[in-house]
Each structure stands twice: as structure tokens, then as C-alpha cells.
Amino acid sequence: LAKTTQPISMDSYEGQEVNITCSHNNIATNDYITWYQQFPSQGPRFIIQGYKTKVTNEVASLFIPADRKSSTLSLPRVSLSDTAVYYCLVAPSNTDKLIFGTGTRLQVFP
Amino acid sequence: GAVVSQHPSWVICKSGTSVKIECRSLDFQATTMFWYRQFPKQSLMLMATSNEGSKATYEQGVEKDKFLINHASLTLSTLTVTSAHPEDSSFYICSAPIRGGNSNQPQHFGDGTRLSIL
Numbered sequence: 148l149a150k151t152t153q154p155i156s157m158d159s160y161e162g163q164e165v166n167i168t169c170s171h172n173n174i175a176t177n178d179y180i181t182w183y184q185q186f187p188s189q190g191p192r193f194i195i196q197g198y199k200t201k202v203t204n205e206v207a208s209l210f211i212p213a214d215r216k217s218s219t220l221s222l223p224r225v226s227l228s229d230t231a232v233y234y235c236l237v238a239p240s241n242t243d244k245l246i247f248g249t250g251t252r253l254q255v256f257p
Numbered sequence: 258g259a260v261v262s263q264h265p266s267w268v269i270c271k272s273g274t275s276v277k278i279e280c281r282s283l284d285f286q287a288t289t290m291f292w293y294r295q296f297p298k299q300s301l302m303l304m305a306t307s308n309e310g311s312k313a314t315y316e317q318g319v320e321k322d323k324f325l326i327n328h329a330s331l332t333l334s335t336l337t338v339t340s341a342h343p344e345d346s347s348f349y350i351c352s353a354p355i356r357g358g359n360s361n362q363p364q365h366f367g368d369g370t371r372l373s374i375l
Contacts, residue, residue: 181363190263190350190366191301234300243289243354245364247301 149173149237156252165222167251169235172216177241180211180218183234185250191234195220222253230255260284261353263367270341271375277337278370280307280351286331287353291364292324295348307334307351341374348372 152170159165171180179198183191195202197209197218208221222229234250262281270276280290288309293301305326306314313326323345325337338345348371352364 183366188348188369188371190261190352190369192366193363196363243291243364244303244306245291245352246303247293249300 149175149178151235151237151248153233153235153248153251155249156254158254158256159225160256161226162224165225165229165253165255167220167222167233167235167253168217169220170217171235171237174215174237175239177239178215178237179240180209180215181236181238181245182207182209182220183236185232185234191247194233225253225255227255227257229253260355260365261351261367263351263370265370266368267371267373269373269375272342273340274374275337275339276341276372277335278349278351278372280334280336280353280367282332282353282365285353285355287334288331290328290334290351290353292326292334292336293350293352295350295369297348301350304336307336309334338372341372343374346372346374 149171181196182194184194185191195207195209197211199211202209210219232250232252260283264279290307292304294304295301303316304319307326307328309328315321328334348369350369352366354364
């Protein structure tokens with residue numbers, strides 16, 4: 148499974164756009180990129196998944212460049228409730244096994 | 258709403274006790290479930306893959322006799338921490354993938370079980 152590298156932590160203020168970049172230099176052809184969010188004392192929650200280019204849903208956007216060696220999770224206009232740990236995972240389509248990296252601890256200030 | 262239910266949400270018990278944690282998939286069948294452990298301020302660590310009707314697959318370094326996994330039905334997997342000791346205190350989380358559509362479907366996680374061994 149491809150190894151991922153993310154910033155350990157990030158700070159932001161309410162209303163700002165937050166971009167969290169994840170590096171996955173060894174991503175394989177059949178790997179998908181998935182982001183999860185975890186609040187304290189809760190299980191992770193799926194945010195968004197993509198394979199290439201751009202994916203957008205009601206909570207976030209995921210930007211994946213052509214070489215797919217990195218990806219950026221974009222959270223528009225964050226609020227205090229977006230304070231959480233965000234995990235980037237890369238896994239092939241033929242497995243459900245997930246290996247979590249360190250994640251990025253996002254702190255949103257008022 | 259929650260699609261994976263985990264029970265109990267927290268448990269405190271004495272050292273030497275065995276503790277069973279349940280993970281249920283709601284409204285879908287899960288032939289495979291996963292168990293993770295998470296220590297404070299750390300990431301999730303995959304412990305094992307629970308396979309319905311067969312033996313669990315444990316990750317390297319995880320004692321299978323310590324952490325017994327049973328997946329007797331398509332909607333229930335249990336993790337039993339046998340003869341628990343204080344160092345087993347942790348946050349245990351299960352997950353299950355929802356099938357259908359494309360492969361590599363996102364997984365749904367339970368809300369975790371906080372285990373404290375005195």
C-alpha cells in the first residue's frame with residue numbers, strides 16, 4: 148500500500164478556505180485516494196474519494212494532479228466544527244484494507 | 258445515520274478481565290470487517306481483518322490469542338480482549354466496507370469503544 152505524507156497540523160480561522168496536501172509518490176495505477184475526518188472519541192468518517200482530476204461534493208473538493216503523486220483536500224469556509232484530524236489514504240481498488248498515516252490535525256479558531 | 262454500530266461505547270474493568278466488543282453492520286451485510294486500535298494523539302492502527310465464516314487475519318505484531326475475533330454472521334463481528342491489562346487500554350474501532358457500485362467503496366466506521374483497564 149502506498150505511503151502517504153501529510154502535515155502534522157494546520158491552523159485556520161473561521162470562514163477561511165483550508166487546503167491540506169498529501170504526498171503519495173508511490174501511488175499505483177489502480178490506487179484510489181480517499182480522505183477521512185475524525186473527531187475526538189469518534190470513528191473516522193468518509194469525506195471524499197477520487198482517482199484523478201477534481202472531485203467535489205457537498206463538503207469538500209479533492210484536487211489530483213495528472214501525475215497523481217499528491218492530492219489536495221480543500222475545505223471551503225471552515226467553521227469551528229471542522230476542527231478534527233484529516234487522514235489521506237491510498238489503496239488499490241482490489242482491497243478494503245486501510246493503513247492510516249499520521250493525519251493532519253486541523254484547528255479552526257474563531 | 259450510523260451504518261456501523263459498535264457496543265459498548267466505553268468500558269472500565271479490572272485487570273485480568275476479558276472484554277467483548279461488538280461491531281454490527283446496519284442494513285447491509287459485511288463479509289469483511291476491520292478492527293483498529295488508537296492510542297491518544299496517535300493514528301489508527303489496523304489490528305486485524307475479520308472474515309465471516311473463517312479465521313481472522315491479524316497484522317504483524319498483534320497477538321491473536323490476546324485479541325480474539327469472531328465473525329459468525331454477516332452483520333456481526335466481535336473482538337474479545339482476553340485477560341486485559343492496563344496496557345490494553347485504548348480506543349478500539351471497527352469498520353466495514355459497503356459493497357455495490359464500483360470497487361474500493363469507502364468504509365464506514367463505528368464510533369469506537371473506549372476501554373480502560375484498572
